[in-house]
Amino acid sequence: MHWRITVEAVDPIGDGYSKEFLVEKSLDDLTEGRLGCSIEDGKTIMAQIQKAVVERELDLWVRYRRVCQTCGGKLPIKDYQKRTILTVFGSVPVTYPWLLVCQKCSPWSSLTLSPATEICPDRATPELLEISASLGARMSYREASDILSTFLPCHLSRKFTTLRHRTLAIGKRVDNAERNRLSHESLNYRDRAQLELNMEGDKAREIIFSVDTAHIPLFKRYGGRTFEAVVGHCGRGGRGDTPGPVLAFEGTHPAELKPTWRSPCRPPQ
Structure with missing residues (x-):
């Protein structure tokens, strides 16, 4: 049996977008109690849907960033680069352009910008980093990686070293953010004033x-x-x-x- 799943979307610019894929199910497995979709089937379906959504959203973001905010012209493309974005529903390989700054507004500049780095600087979504850090802080890294690999279609979650690096990186960011907050916090508390009597010794x-x-x-x-x-x-x-x-x-x-x-x-x- 073949299940055809179609993903359709209407973009803010008015363009229609659709993508379909097939999921195979064997009726011979019904006698063994394999009714409905299994966890592996769910991983396959969510990975395909996530791939379609990420590719389309990145394409829209690249279109938006190519428009110069000053003159309205299009930014030139310097080169194309490939990257794998890790999400809770699988890793998505994408290809995106490196953009040069507007040559009409800044003809002397050769700076470039990466649209994919702007929206995903860690090569992984914040949700995946949060889940990894939360489980890694509560249990051992091996147990946390086993849980993630059981329910999430992310192949890198099976490596406990990857989860350990994510947990330590998130902890370091939290410590740095707290240090920055405390270093810029004012010490002018009202209850710090106290009465001192002139009593020597x-x-x-x-x-x-x-x-x-x-x-x-x-x-x-x-x-x-x-x-x-x-x-x-x-x-x-x-x-x-x-x-x-x-x-x-x-x-x-x-x-x-x-x-x-x-x-x-x-x-x-």
Whole structure:
């Protein structure tokens, strides 16, 4: 038995688009309980639909980017390049052009732009990266890759090393975004103002801030790498007072020290 599936769409520019493909089903498998579409059939169907949608959307985006925003002319094509875009419903190989800047508006410039890189800079959709990072953070990379390969038609999800790289890359982006937010955040909190009495020798008025660093060398027997560790403590000088925050982290780069120290010492909201 052959199932013919047709995908039709009407573009914003008014052009019609349709693509059809066949899915084969054997009636001999009905006696074995193989009724309806299996997971593998669903992977095949969704992979074909995803391929048609991605190719058409990329074609529309290239048409839009070829129009110069200043004079309305078309940008010249320098070359064509091939790329594989990874999605939750399979990998889609696409061919797209490299565009030159408008030679009428900027005849002296030879800069190029890639339409596919603008909408998919990671060669993978954000949804696939989010699912990979979410599963990779909750369970082992091998188990997470097995789950993804069971339900998603992405052949790269069977490699647990790929999932590990995705998870670590997403975690690094989250850390960098948090550091940037903390480094640009204002410290002018209203509840930071306090009344200090002029009492010499009062230990309760002191704030002691202790910092210590250590260089941990590489042990060739156990592998790993060399890194620096920073340990800090902030608290009052009086005995019996509530201890302040204690924190430790890796690295002594000046760009990371400032937001890292400030984040645990933030006043309660």
